[in-house]
Amino acid sequence: MHVHGPRGGPCGDRTPRGGGPGRGRPHPHPLLRGRGPGHHRRGGGRVRPGSPEGGDGHDPGGHHRGRRRRRPHRPPVGGHERGDGPLGLRERRVPLPHPGRGAEEAGRPQAPGCPHPPHPGDHGPGAGLPPALLRRAVHRLVLVGGGHAHLAVLASLVESPRPPGEVVLVSEDRHHWYSGRVPAHLRGELEPRELQFDLAALARAAGVEFVEARAAAICRAPGSGYLVHLEGEPDDPLRAAALSLDVGSVPRGARLPGVAEHALAVRPMARARELRERLDTVTRDRPRDTEVPAVVVGGGAAGVEVALALHARITELGRSPAVRILEAGPHILPGWRPKARRRAMDILRRRGVEVETGIRVVEVEPHAVVVERDVGGLQSAPRAGPVREPGLLAVWLTGAAPPPLLAASELPLDDDGYLEVDTTLRATDGAPVWGGGDCISVAGHPPLPKAGVQPVRQGPVLAANLRAHLEGAGDADDGSGKAGEAGGAESDGASAGKAGSRGAPPRHFEPDPTFLALLDTSDGRALLRWRGLCLHTRWARWLKDRIDGRFVERYRSLES
Known part of the structure; x- marks a missing residue:
């Protein structure tokens, strides 16, 4: 039985009624409540690509009786080892419950909260946690997310001598999609492989373990370090002495009625393939010389590019495009100078793309969107009643919002819900947590535009500071060559970060909104x-x- 917390996630701390480990009593730790000695672990788990029936080879049904699934061997430091995955590296895969449409873009956090065992000072470090978790090896660094900034971290580990310690990359998709080429893909000029990077291959080249899974929550571990809970495996987290997050953002308004079910998107970028396939299908199903109505919700840079790409693709397929941009604000391209906005508006008008501002989409239906218009063009004025606007395609490209992972985790956040870091890209509370890309905000600086150039600029800074941390953690090790376990996690957590700071001074990211x-x-x-x-x-x-x-x-x- 999985235990759900106050908001329905598997990391809540409510005690289930009845049941428990063997004698009707709840397990002392919320993650393992309801698991008795004869409990069968059904399905899921970390799956090695290439193993029979999606299991680990010796248990075709994916069931285990009385023992945990063995963790795969990691590549040795500084070298690569052949394994049983398609790339030779032993990889892990956690099945996702919503293929092609993740919890983040649907706006539904899967693990709202973290377990809260008794205070370590009451009964020693790790009181209330099962022994299996306390004995688990601590990964020196876990990279959560495969964004632009983490590409630079992987490149650094490939191109320069590896620092000591195990590094793990967790990503819900084994491919990184390059956003700059999405319009060309939508026009049919580029195939998916021409705008993808293989994260698993990059990780293998860097000697990094790759885990294909979605991180659902990040909790503080007893003593020090963190537990990274994976969606689909709430009772089998990764232990990390240090973390780096590059998990991007999600579209604003993704929880509005019908958005998750009927709207298309390009964030995460892997969904661009779904958008192109749907565009081609809808367009080819229409008789020639008939209109193909498409609505782009959001008038930022991505909305303008995608609207023009949709127009070009529909025209190429021999149909008449009727593409509209619906922007809730007073003008498109917020943050751009008036001269540049006027130029963009001229381009859209000449191509026949209609732009309407001061209009808010409140619901998405299978072939229409429901909108409300500002009266008199003022957002503060009363709004007209809802109106249905036709659209065979509705593409949701609103502004960015923080991913639900952040709200479900024990991390320092700013007022808007983003991970708050300083100019070294380290968490402002001094914990061994770093970040880059859309999911962070830099304390003391105005919010930066959520554009791909920012994580590209942050990548070298993040890579250098994580390398310094790993080298400092290696110096602080006790000579065993292993990350600390259980009570030894302290030496790989906060104190390791201090050791890393004794070397070269950290690099600083200079926030610059111009690009x-x-x-x-x-x-x-x-x-x-x-x-x-x-x-x-x-x-x-x-x-x-x-x-x-x-x-x-x-x-x-x-x-x-």
Whole structure:
């Protein structure tokens, strides 16, 4: 029996009624309540790709009686070891309950909260935790998420001598999708493999263990360190002495009625493939020379690019596009200068893409969206009643919101719910937790635009500071060459971070909201914006393709 907390997640601390380990009493730890000596662990688990029936080879049904599933062997430090996965590295896979549509984009946190055992000071470190968890080896560093910043961390581990200690990468998708090439993919010019990186291959080249799973909650472990709970395996977390998060963001408003069921998206970027397949199917099913209505919700840079790409694809397939952008704010491209916004509006008008501002989508239906309009163009004014607007496709590209993982975890967050870090990209409470990308905010600085350039800039800083931490943790080790276990976790947690700081001074990230923006306008040109300069030329498109190509080639070359 899985125990659900106050909000329905598996990490709650309510005591189940009846049942328990053997004699009708609840287990002393919430994660393992209801598991008696004869309990069968059904399905799920970490699955090694290539093993029979999705199990571990000796238990085809995926059931275990009285023993835990053995953890796979990790690659040795500084080297690579052949295994039974498709890439030769022993990998783990946790089945996801919603293939192709994760909890984050649906706006439903799966593990709202963490277990709270008795205070360690009452009965010693780890009081209330099962012995199996206390004996588990501590990974020196767990990377949660496979975003742009963590690509730089993996590249650093490939290109430079590996620091000591085990490193694990947890990602719900074994592929990283490069956002800069999504418009070309939607137009049918690029196949998925041309905008993907194989995270499992990169991890193998770096000597990092790869776990294909979604992190559901991150809890403080007794003594020090953290427990990373994986969705589908709430009673089998990873223990980590240090963490780094690069889990991106989710679309704002994802919990509105019908959004999870009927709207398409490109965040996470893997869903761009679903959008293109659906676009082609809907368009080809329409008679030639008939309209294909499509609605893009959100007028940011991604919304403008995707709207133009949809228009180009529908036209290429011989149908008449009727693409609209619906923006809740007073204008598209918030944060851009008026001159650049006017240029973008001119491009959209010439292509026949309709733009309406001051309009809010309140519900998504199978072939329509329900909207409310501002009266008099003022967001503070009364709103007109809901109206249904037709749309065979509804693409949800609203602004960014923090992923539910953060709210479900014991981490320092800012007022908006993002992981709060300092300019070294370390958590502001001094814990051995780092972060990069959309999921963080830098304390003392205005919010940065949620654009791919920010994690690319943060990547080298994050890689350098994590390497310094690992090297310091290795110096602080007791000479056994292993991360501490149980009570020894303290030496690999906070004190290890202090040891790392005694070496080279940490690198600092300088937040800068200005950056070169290149919007693919799907007509052989791109809209370039750099400070006060704004150009719409073929040369700008050439520059964008060159930058994107170099980025993709850099990481492709590191895959083994």
